[in-house]
Amino acid sequence: MQPYGVPCAFALLIAIALLLGATTNGIEIRHTDNNVENIAARKQASKNNINPVENDRQFWNNVGNDLLQKKLNVERKYGVAKNVIFFIGDGMSIATLTSARIYMGQLQNKTGENEMLSFEKFPYTGLSKTYCVDSQVADSACSATAYLMGVKGNIETIGVSGAVSNRDCLASNDPANQAVSSMRWAQQAGKRTGVVSNMRVTHATPAGAYANVAQRDWECDGDMATDKLAEKWCVTKSPDIARQLIERETGRNLNVIMGGGRAKFLPNTDKDQQGQRQDGRNLTKEWLEINRTSGASSVYVTDRTQLKSLNTNETDYLLGLFATSHMSYNLLANKSVEPTLVEMTEKAIEVLSKGDAGYYLFVEGGLIDWAHHSNMAQLALDEAAMLSKAVGRARELTSPDDTLIVVTSDHSHTMTINGYPHRGSDILGHPVTASTDKMPYSTLSYANGPSARERYNLSQDNTKEPQYQFPSMVNLTWETHGGEDVGVFASGPWAHLFVGNYEQNYIPYAISYAANMGPGAELERKHGDNANSSSTRISVGPSLLQSMSLATFTALVAFLLQ
Ligand SMILES: *[C@@H]1O[C@H](CO)[C@@H](O)[C@H](O)[C@H]1NC(C)=O
Ligand SMILES: *[C@@H]1O[C@H](CO)[C@@H](O)[C@H](O)[C@H]1NC(C)=O
Ligand SMILES: *[C@@H]1O[C@H](CO)[C@@H](O)[C@H](O)[C@H]1NC(C)=O
Ligand SMILES: *[C@@H]1O[C@H](CO)[C@@H](O)[C@H](O)[C@H]1NC(C)=O
Ligand SMILES: *[C@@H]1O[C@H](CO)[C@@H](O)[C@H](O)[C@H]1NC(C)=O
Ligand SMILES: *[C@@H]1O[C@H](CO)[C@@H](O)[C@H](O)[C@H]1NC(C)=O
Ligand SMILES: *[C@@H]1O[C@H](CO)[C@@H](O)[C@H](O)[C@H]1NC(C)=O
Ligand SMILES: *[C@@H]1O[C@H](CO)[C@@H](O)[C@H](O)[C@H]1NC(C)=O
Ligand SMILES: [Zn+2]
Numbered sequence: 001m002q003p004y005g006v007p008c009a010f011a012l013l014i015a016i017a018l019l020l021g022a023t024t025n026g027i028e029i030r031h032t033d034n035n036v037e038n039i040a041a042r043k044q045a046s047k048n049n050i051n052p053v054e055n056d057r058q059f060w061n062n063v064g065n066d067l068l069q070k071k072l073n074v075e076r077k078y079g080v081a082k083n084v085i086f087f088i089g090d091g092m093s094i095a096t097l098t099s100a101r102i103y104m105g106q107l108q109n110k111t112g113e114n115e116m117l118s119f120e121k122f123p124y125t126g127l128s129k130t131y132c133v134d135s136q137v138a139d140s141a142c143s144a145t146a147y148l149m150g151v152k153g154n155i156e157t158i159g160v161s162g163a164v165s166n167r168d169c170l171a172s173n174d175p176a177n178q179a180v181s182s183m184r185w186a187q188q189a190g191k192r193t194g195v196v197s198n199m200r201v202t203h204a205t206p207a208g209a210y211a212n213v214a215q216r217d218w219e220c221d222g223d224m225a226t227d228k229l230a231e232k233w234c235v236t237k238s239p240d241i242a243r244q245l246i247e248r249e250t251g252r253n254l255n256v257i258m259g260g261g262r263a264k265f266l267p268n269t270d271k272d273q274q275g276q277r278q279d280g281r282n283l284t285k286e287w288l289e290i291n292r293t294s295g296a297s298s299v300y301v302t303d304r305t306q307l308k309s310l311n312t313n314e315t316d317y318l319l320g321l322f323a324t325s326h327m328s329y330n331l332l333a334n335k336s337v338e339p340t341l342v343e344m345t346e347k348a349i350e351v352l353s354k355g356d357a358g359y360y361l362f363v364e365g366g367l368i369d370w371a372h373h374s375n376m377a378q379l380a381l382d383e384a385a386m387l388s389k390a391v392g393r394a395r396e397l398t399s400p401d402d403t404l405i406v407v408t409s410d411h412s413h414t415m416t417i418n419g420y421p422h423r424g425s426d427i428l429g430h431p432v433t434a435s436t437d438k439m440p441y442s443t444l445s446y447a448n449g450p451s452a453r454e455r456y457n458l459s460q461d462n463t464k465e466p467q468y469q470f471p472s473m474v475n476l477t478w479e480t481h482g483g484e485d486v487g488v489f490a491s492g493p494w495a496h497l498f499v500g501n502y503e504q505n506y507i508p509y510a511i512s513y514a515a516n517m518g519p520g521a522e523l524e525r526k527h528g529d530n531a532n533s534s535s536t537r538i539s540v541g542p543s544l545l546q547s548m549s550l551a552t553f554t555a556l557v558a559f560l561l562q
Helices: 005-026 034-049 057-073 095-108 139-150 169-173 182-188 221-226 230-238 242-247 283-290 304-309 341-350 367-375 375-397 503-512 517-523 529-534 543-549 548-560
Strands: 083-089 124-129 192-200 254-259 298-301 316-323 359-365 403-408 416-417 444-449 472-475 487-491 500-505
Touching: 005 543, 083 375, 095 375, 095 416, 095 487, 124 230, 124 304, 124 503, 139 316, 139 503, 169 230, 182 192, 182 359, 182 517, 192 367, 221 230, 221 403, 242 283, 254 341, 283 298, 283 316, 304 341, 316 341, 341 359, 341 375, 367 375, 375 403, 375 548, 403 503, 503 517
Parallel strands: 083 359, 083 403, 124 500, 192 254, 192 359, 254 316, 298 316, 444 472
Antiparallel strands: 124 487, 403 487, 416 444
16 A cells, blocks of 8 residues: 555545635626626616515515404304315416416516415415325325325325225225225215316316226226236226216215216217227216106206206206316317316306205316426416416305315426516516526426427527427426425315315315314314204214224324314
8 A cells, every 4th residue: 555645645635625616616606697788687677676666665564564464363264164165276386376376467467476366365275295105206196095085095096095006906996995085975974065177077186086996097998908007807897987986876976077088988889979988888878867766857968058058956966078088278178168167166066055964066177287297387377277266266156154165286296487587577488598508498497298308599489379388308208297295275164274284185184074074073073163063963974984993093083183
């Protein structure tokens, strides 16, 4: 060994470290680019601040004080939520909320940053952790199991516990592994129930309301037959999702089912409707038969005109399938054929309100997710704006004294809002130029997706075109979900239960307590409404209790009472 080897190497390291230090100190890393043009532009921009009132510090004092007053005046609502409306913005990340509110404001020629989506005005907000039993980032299947059935499972499975791995038919048929839907809790409490989506009603999110299946893509028997990874006997042993909707108790008892997906219900001999069923069954016809002898009125509609003219007073069961597959983006839809999410929500509330014991409605704005997957940010923001309108309408049609509304998302996406654009910059634009390569970059961009390509000059792109694909980095055929927490917004009785940071599967438990149904009806009612609970409490069937171990139940009680 060289006697001076170690000290020499050490000296070299110090020299390198000094050099590196000098380099980092030498280049001034700043938040905003400090080239001459940018400094001038910033100076000009702050002189001509777009909202000059905001230059006054008193303005912000007032904003802060007003908000404080509002918060101090919020009163917690107790009692029992007779009705619950639960909205999911599929893939509606926090970045989607922020950019959607700017988008909505800018449609009104405002700068947009300080706008509020309808549910951002709700008094209580929390964050939910969306990971699944086997996956750091959720898909819509395992997350639906969490927020609709109260159980976390494996990715791509619906309504089954983590004991069921993807495509494990045998395990999924074991009742011990099946979760019970909060829709069933409501039905057993005598409530009317409904599911509305702008995706196929057999797609992962709506299926979370009624199905137990080891693979989300098994929407009809044709899907199972063409699934190369599925074992053949599955097709005969495991009913597809569309069949579960009309054969199993939860699905059969839904008063309202609206969305897309006719093809999954119709025989493949029906070429006109692109039917996909191999068993020759017409499940829409079979659905109409379910209550034919009961004296209840069942109505099946397939377009907006039929829905508009529906007499909801005389409708007990409503099936609306408005597209062969998913419904269309609001910005691109043929409005004479497809109702909007707002219209479907209104009609659902009308039909469900007929019940004496209240109702539980689940609504999914699913196209937010679909657009993000294609890197089509504008469509995603526009769909989030539509969800905001549907929630606003639902809040107008109901009273916060007896109707709990909860709005959340199943998981996030990889879109970011980045750069340091000036206030009021077009959220769909590319207002900032990079000092490094002198090319502009868009405020919205994705970590991955089908739009990925080498860095290029997008100055000439029409980023306002609805289907413009915003830039992404990693080349994937389909942009992925994101894994960070999602927001939860609540208004109505027990809305304050949704404050904090919690597991996603807590949500249906909190709903069940607010509405005094399912597991929540087993608990002592707090805040003096015990007197009413004995009459309104309806015992839940043995299936629910069997499905919950004593340890789980004790942990739940401890959690809710903490
Ligand atoms: C209990 O029921 C009575 C009569 O229906 C009602 O007036 C009262 O507001 C209810 N109390 C609560 C806390 O819900
Ligand atoms: C916004 O401004 C544009 C252009 O000045 C105008 O055409 C449009 O009507 C305005 N929209 C609203 C909602 O005020
Ligand atoms: C399926 O049933 C519906 C409802 O009865 C009916 O309108 C439709 O024509 C039927 N389609 C086929 C292919 O049988
Ligand atoms: C409609 O059919 C379902 C499923 O069989 C049944 O549970 C329900 O009670 C029926 N509805 C009415 C109003 O009879
Ligand atoms: C439905 O019932 C409501 C309330 O009873 C009533 O106001 C409305 O006129 C009825 N609508 C129709 C079309 O019968
Ligand atoms: C919308 O659908 C109707 C009914 O199918 C059709 O007559 C009309 O041409 C469509 N409109 C557009 C713009 O495609
Ligand atoms: C980017 O394109 C715009 C418009 O074509 C052009 O004015 C600009 O010089 C280009 N920037 C670079 C760095 O090539
Ligand atoms: C992205 O990947 C696909 C599949 O390998 C390839 O066909 C396509 O050319 C890639 N796109 C870019 C911009 O690299
Ligand atoms: Zn998705």
